[in-house]
Structure formats: structure tokens, C-alpha cells
Amino acid sequence: MKRVLLPLAFVLLASAALAQNTVSVDATECRRGIFHTHLTIAAKAGPLTLVYPKWIPGEHMPTGPITQLAGLHVTSNGSELHWTRDLVDPFAFHVDVPAGASSVDVDFDYMSPASTFGGGYGESANATQHLGMILFNQVVLYPAGARTDDITFKASVKIPAGWKFDTALPIAAREADHVDFQPVSLTTLVDSPIAAGDYQRIVPVGDNANEHVTITADSASALAMNDARIDNIRRLVAETDALFGARHYRHYTWLVTLSDLLEPQGLEHHESTDIRQVEKGLTGSDETARAITILSHEFVHSWNGKYRRPAGLATPDYQAPMIGELLYVYEGMTRYLGDFVLSARTGMRTPEEDREFAAYIAGNLDRNRPGRNWRPLVDTAVGVSAMGLAPNEEVPYRRSLDYYDEMLPVWLDVDTTIRAKTNGAKSLDDFAKVFFGAPSTSPMVKPYTLDDVAAALNAVTPNDWKSFIYARVYSVTPHPPLNAFEQAGWRLVWNDTPNWYEALRERLAKQTDVSFSLGMWVKGDGTISDVVFGSPAYAAGLMPGMKVTSVNGRKYDGDVLREEIRAAKALDVVAEQASFSGTFRIDYHGGERHPHLERIADRPDVLSDIMRPHAAAK
Ligand SMILES: [Zn+2]
Numbered sequence: 001m002k003r004v005l006l007p008l009a010f011v012l013l014a015s016a017a018l019a020q021n022t023v024s025v026d027a028t029e030c031r032r033g034i035f036h037t038h039l040t041i042a043a044k045a046g047p048l049t050l051v052y053p054k055w056i057p058g059e060h061m062p063t064g065p066i067t068q069l070a071g072l073h074v075t076s077n078g079s080e081l082h083w084t085r086d087l088v089d090p091f092a093f094h095v096d097v098p099a100g101a102s103s104v105d106v107d108f109d110y111m112s113p114a115s116t117f118g119g120g121y122g123e124s125a126n127a128t129q130h131l132g133m134i135l136f137n138q139v140v141l142y143p144a145g146a147r148t149d150d151i152t153f154k155a156s157v158k159i160p161a162g163w164k165f166d167t168a169l170p171i172a173a174r175e176a177d178h179v180d181f182q183p184v185s186l187t188t189l190v191d192s193p194i195a196a197g198d199y200q201r202i203v204p205v206g207d208n209a210n211e212h213v214t215i216t217a218d219s220a221s222a223l224a225m226n227d228a229r230i231d232n233i234r235r236l237v238a239e240t241d242a243l244f245g246a247r248h249y250r251h252y253t254w255l256v257t258l259s260d261l262l263e264p265q266g267l268e269h270h271e272s273t274d275i276r277q278v279e280k281g282l283t284g285s286d287e288t289a290r291a292i293t294i295l296s297h298e299f300v301h302s303w304n305g306k307y308r309r310p311a312g313l314a315t316p317d318y319q320a321p322m323i324g325e326l327l328y329v330y331e332g333m334t335r336y337l338g339d340f341v342l343s344a345r346t347g348m349r350t351p352e353e354d355r356e357f358a359a360y361i362a363g364n365l366d367r368n369r370p371g372r373n374w375r376p377l378v379d380t381a382v383g384v385s386a387m388g389l390a391p392n393e394e395v396p397y398r399r400s401l402d403y404y405d406e407m408l409p410v411w412l413d414v415d416t417t418i419r420a421k422t423n424g425a426k427s428l429d430d431f432a433k434v435f436f437g438a439p440s441t442s443p444m445v446k447p448y449t450l451d452d453v454a455a456a457l458n459a460v461t462p463n464d465w466k467s468f469i470y471a472r473v474y475s476v477t478p479h480p481p482l483n484a485f486e487q488a489g490w491r492l493v494w495n496d497t498p499n500w501y502e503a504l505r506e507r508l509a510k511q512t513d514v515s516f517s518l519g520m521w522v523k524g525d526g527t528i529s530d531v532v533f534g535s536p537a538y539a540a541g542l543m544p545g546m547k548v549t550s551v552n553g554r555k556y557d558g559d560v561l562r563e564e565i566r567a568a569k570a571l572d573v574v575a576e577q578a579s580f581s582g583t584f585r586i587d588y589h590g591g592e593r594h595p596h597l598e599r600i601a602d603r604p605d606v607l608s609d610i611m612r613p614h615a616a617a618k
Pocket residue numbers: 268297298301331334
């Protein structure tokens with residue numbers, strides 16, 4: 001293992017000698033969405049191409065928000081240099097550095113958008129009247145061709161007067177609202193967002209002050225995450241130690257930002273994560289139930305995604321295209337370990353809630369995915385870079401980023417297969433230790449291929465793992481591997497009892513989910529958000545965007561729709577679309593249908609073993 005670490009140390013020493021690049025971010029006007037940036041970039045006389053980060057780690061898409069860069073000026077020794085944008089690559093700018101110059105100065109503004117305009121993380125607002133996120137990929141240009149590991153920046157920021165801030169970036173000095181950071185590689189800089197705001201609460205959750213949650217919110221009341229939820233995160237640190245057996249961070253910070261203006265999402269980093277949720281994200285009961293497992297998901301990425309990364313995603317800079325194929329390991333195993341296994345082991349969900357989550361995912365992939373008849377699961381990962389701007393409609397036929405959800409049953413299939421082959425002596429936990437574990441390291445990247453994954457699985461227990469994965473991931477499969485639940489002692493069943501997770505989603509999204517019966521989702525105002533290709537609603541001629549106004553002669557609301565479904569007779573639905581209004585008959589008589597997991601009496605309850613806490617009780 002030293003063999004791997006030594007060359008990295010040399011790289012760090014070598015790059016430290018070249019430390020001349022600086023980035024100063026003036027965020028004092030971030031309330032209005034403006035981040036001023038000033039860069040000094042080492043340069044030689046002659047042609048110089050500066051590039052804006054395009055492929056952002058964790059987004060896996062060419063979603064660097066180049067459209068939000070404005071006010072660009074490049075100078076050298078005080079003289080303005082003429083810049084031209086590359087005729088083919090809009091992320092590249094050319095200048096001629098005059099004789100005698102050893103650097104150029106670059107000024108521009110990054111404009112945080114008022115609302116989300118694309119699919120990428122950076123293509124959404126990152127500032128409100130009370131808080132701001134500084135993402136360094138948005139406020140830097142760097143020389144084309146430079147490896148981001150090899151180029152060093154010394155960063156400084158100025159935040160609005162009186163605001164608090166937190167970041168995983170090592171601080172050199174702070175004076176009032178001005179913060180100087182230690183020089184780091186561009187990789188580390190872009191990997192280390194800053195959260196600043198009026199209202200900020202730091203919650204220690206690990207031993208030795210190594211891990212903490214930093215909540216930054218639009219109101220003081222939104223900071224009041226309760227003790228039971230804080231205890232979930234304490235247990236998460238203990239459970240990941242037990243699961244992986246090593247750490248690849250020096251310290252870890254969950255930067256959780258709560259605002260109704262921000263796009264709810266999460267982005268992983270080595271030593272922190274940028275999680276954005278609604279203002280009540282950690283205080284509302286439903287909102288917390290939804291948000292809490294994101295802290296687990298993003299933490300798992302410190303091992304799976306940041307430390308171990310598919311070779312196709314471990315690119316030398318932010319301009320090289322990323323290859324998403326192995327996201328079914330990067331995201332898919334994180335869905336299994338972070339959103340399912342650890343959610344139960346840490347108490348984020350009760351075992352019953354966790355089973356309802358798994359049943360919803362399995363049921364959705366089984367019943368609401370006609371797209372699985374043409375598209376293998378891996379294709380949803382391979383195609384991810386083109387999906388950023390995909391509309392939200394016709395998802396069942398087109399498929400979504402299914403490499404997340406569908407890998408829950410697939411990795412459960414792997415886990416239960418290991419357990420069956422070893423009579424319960426080994427499990428996917430052993431793979432986690434082999435693949436993501438010892439020795440503990442500082443942040444570094446160990447790229448892998450599918451062969452490496454198969455070899456690590458074979459080290460746990462011999463099997464033809466590549467064929468196993470090809471059959472479930474690379475082939476067109478009409479159904480997800482529901483047998484995985486049966487191997488775990490449970491089976492997927494359907495009845496008219498609401499599913500806990502499905503109902504939680506309905507309440508948070510303010511829509512009625514009748515996808516498992518009629519084959520559609522309907523917003524509170526009657527607008528159909530999506531229809532399952534081939535379903536009864538589809539056969540009736542209903543389509544996304546139409547607005548349902550009445551059902552069987554009764555004015556539309558979600559409860560009325562459910563009552564009429566329970567009556568188990570055909571539904572006459574009146575729907576509007578622009579100037580059109582008409583009646584559509586849905587020929588469905590099956591009543592309400594919801595997925596659940598039901599215990600198989602004569603099989604061992606492996607699922608409960610998987611969910612049981614593994615860390616020693618404190
Ligand atoms: Zn993820």
C-alpha cells in the first residue's frame with residue numbers, strides 16, 4: 001500500500017513548489033446572487049488557454065454552469081488582454097500573454113441563478129438573503145491541459161459581515177469576514193465547498209471532534225435538528241467504522257443547507273458533502289424522514305465514489321469527458337449500503353419503514369418500468385451525461401437514473417448469495433472491507449474496473465461474479481431480481497394497504513400516486529405529472545400535462561380519485577389540455593394496489609440480520 005501512497009506524496013511536494021495561483025472570492029454581494037472572483041494564474045509569454053470546469057465530479061455530466069459567468073476581464077501587469085472564446089469549446093478562452101509577464105489576472109462574476117435551469121448541481125441557486133454556498137468550480141478558470149492534482153491554488157474569501165461559515169478546506173488565517181486558506185490542489189479546492197450564513201449551527205457527532213454536521217439555514221428555527229436525529233448520525237459514524245473498517249478522510253463535515261429557494265439535492269466530497277433541503281428539512285417530521293438518509297448516502301460516498309472511483313470517472317481534469325458505466329457500483333451500491341442497510345443499522349428508519357422503502361423501490365421498478373423491455377440497466381449509467389436536461393415526463397418508458405434504485409435489489413442479491421454460499425459466515429460487509437477499507441488514508445483516489453470489483457467479490461467467496469452482474473445489469477431484464485428478497489426471507493406482495501414510503505413521497509411532493517393501479521401520478525391541482533406507458537391510464541389516452549377536472553362526475557381531488565378507484569368500476573375522467581376538454585374512460589377494476597414485503601415463514605430472516613446494528617453499543 002505504501003507503493004500507492006509514495007508517488008502521491010511526491011506529487012504534493014512538486015506542486016507545492018509551483019504555488020503561484022490564487023483565487024479571491026468576494027461573496028459580500030452573494031445575497032443578490034453575485035460572487036466576484038479575482039484570480040492570479042502563473043503563465044509564460046505566448047498563447048494561453050484558460051478553461052472553466054465543465055465535467056463536475058459527482059455530477060458525472062458536462063454541467064459546469066458556464067452560462068453564469070459574466071464580466072470576464074483578463075489583464076497582465078495592469079493592461080487589459082483581448083480574450084476570445086474557443087470556436088468549438090465554449091468552456092475555453094484564449095489570450096496572448098505579453099513578453100515579460102509571469103502571470104495573468106482574471107476577474108469575473110459568477111451569477112447564482114434565481115431558479116434551477118438544468119439538471120446539474122451548479123445549475124441551481126446557491127445563495128439566499130441569509131446564506132450562500134461557495135463552490136470553487138464556479139469561480140475559477142485554470143490553464144487548459146493542467147492536471148487538477150498538479151495545479152495549486154491559494155484561496156481566500158470575503159463573506160458578508162457577521163456571517164458564520166464552515167468548510168473542510170484547511171484555514172490559514174481569519175480576520176473578521178476575510179478568510180485565507182492554505183494552498184491546496186485544484187482537486188481539493190473544488191472538492192471543498194464553503195457554507196456561510198446568518199444562521200449556522202455546528203453539531204459534533206463523532207469521537208475526537210473528527211465529524212460534525214453544520215446546518216446553515218434561512219431561519220434560526222430551522223437549525224433545531226432534534227437529539228434523536230443527531231444520535232442517528234453518531235451511530236452512522238460508528239456503523240461506517242464497523243462496515244468499512246477504515247476511513248479515507250481526516251475529518252468530515254456534513255454541510256447541510258436549508259432553504260425553500262435551493263434545489264433539494266446532495267453532492268458528495270471526500271471530507272464533506274453539500275446537502276440542500278427545504279427550510280424544514282431537519283425539523284419537519286416528514287421532511288426529516290426524507291432528508292436524514294441523504295446524510296448516510298453522501299457519507300458512504302467518502303468511501304464509495306471518492307476514495308474508490310470507477311476509472312472512467314477518475315479523470316485528470318474537469319474538461320475530459322467522464323464515463324458513467326460503473327455508476328451502478330458508485331451510486332448503486334451507495335443506494336444499497338447508504339440508503340437501505342445503514343438507514344436501518346443507524347435507526348434512521350425502523351426495520352418496518354426500511355422494508356417499505358425497499359418494497360416501494362422494487363414495486364416501482366417491477367410495475368412502472370416498461371422501459372426495461374428495451375433498455376438494460378447499465379445503459380441508464382452509460383447515458384447519464386446526456387440526461388441532465390431530460391424532461392420529467394415519460395420516465396417509465398424512457399427509464400430514469402435507474403442505476404440508483406435498481407441496484408438495491410441487485411446488491412441485495414449479491415449480499416444474500418454470498419451469505420448462502422458461505423452459510424452465513426460472509427456477506428457484502430466483507431466485500432466492503434476488502435474493497436473500501438484498510439489501510440486508512442487521507443483523501444486519495446484508487447480507480448477500479450469491473451474486473452477489480454469481481455476480483456474483490458471472489459476474494460470474499462468464489463463465484464462467476466462477472467456473469468452474475470452481466471445477467472442483471474448488462475442484459476435486458478423484464479423484471480428486477482425480486483428473488484433477492486426471497487433469499488433474504490421476504491417476498492414482494494401487493495394489497496390495498498398504503499405503503500409508508502410511497503405515502504411519505506406523496507405528502508412531500510403534494511401529489512397522488514396511483515401509479516400501481518391506474519398508472520399515473522397526479523398533482524394537487526389535477527395536473528398529470530406522468531403516465532406509465534401501457535398502463536390503464538395510458539390506454540385511456542391520458543397524458544402528462546393534462547389537467548384532470550373530474551372523476552365519475554365528482555370534482556377532482558386526490559381523495560376523490562382514490563375513492564373511485566376503491567369502488568372497482570371503470571373511471572370516467574374529464575381532463576383539459578389547452579383549449580381542449582374531454583372525457584377519458586379508464587378501464588380498471590382492480591382497486592388500490594401498494595407494494596410491501598411479507599415474511600416467508602419457512603425461510604431464515606436474513607434481511608433482519610442485514611439490518612441489525614453492527615457497531616458495539618456505547
Ligand atoms: Zn450518490
